[in-house]
Amino acid sequence: MSVMASAICQPVDLSDWQNLLAVIWDFLSLSLFSLGGGNTLLTEYHYLAVDKYCWLSSQQFAEIYAIAEGAPGPSSMIVGLLGMGAAYREGPLWGVLSGVMAEVAILLPSTLLMVAAALSWNRFKDSPLRLAFERAMGPITLGVLFAVGLKILRISDHDTPAYAVSLVVCVLMLRTKISPLWFMACAGLLGALGLVNR
């Protein structure tokens, strides 16, 4: 059990305004790259939160991803939890504030672009630019999603039973319409019974 981030990682101090602005800038600049609904950004979130800023350990990142997936509502709200993790040691109130700011930062640029797109769609829907963009981004999104899946698999599973559960869940996700919450509940039970370990 390794709850804390590794000792060599020096967390960025968020009380420093320049660092806070740097963090906000990182999320702002990722926003327009959230292809295919936002899940393509997960490896970037891991890089920022674990490798660059040391807010979380890899294990905590995997746990936060699970919570964001299990919670109701639109996808990619995980950013709110990352922002909370960045400032939680300064108190719960700062955690919430930081979570809200991170979520606003990741949504703001894509929101403005989406408003512009919605209002001018009739002019662009048949342009070659739109057709080329749509066809080109699909395959890139596909490759990135596989990379994201592999990354989350690697940070979540560390022994054979864990990999076995993940593979079974993956197949059931593709072949059945069972709610993912059931998979999480069953796997949580396996963990509580000590059948799946870290």
Added chain:
Amino acid sequence: MGETTPAPTHWQLFWGMQQVALSSFGGGLSAWSERIVVEERGWMSKQEFVTGLTVARLFPGPNQINMAIYIGSQFRGLSGALAAMAGILLVPFALLMALGLAYYELHTSMAVNRLLAGVITASAGMALSMGFKIAGAYSKDPIALGLAGISFLAMSVFHVRLVPLVLVAGPLAMAWYWPRQPKVRP
């Protein structure tokens, strides 16, 4: 839809989207969105809604939030988009913050730690399924599969970050897929 429904106000957009968010607890956000916006409130025709989904999926950002933005901006511009977005986000995000506070408070406890050790194996399986879910659409296009393979290797093996990958591979792929003018005139 033949009859004209008056354009929803900011408050109606906010509450309508909130109803979508609350109804979809347990899943199926997209289906609930259509049921409430098209069938119950009659704000859009089915066809207008499908057009909106196309735009929402094409542009960056979470699809369901983009859809709310599309609906809001069709009726009330930028401020309508923000009202609809606030509606779809408010309750789920507040709940998420509460879950987050509970997590950061409790995750060091032994029981929670063991439970989460199991839960993350399921969410890892869910993450793994995302690629397979859309892979079928490209199975007959070798160029697309090659592009996907290169993107995957670049990130997973060579640790290329997403932004430079998209900035390099994106324009190249767009040049390849640029629609050709038909040579024969009818």
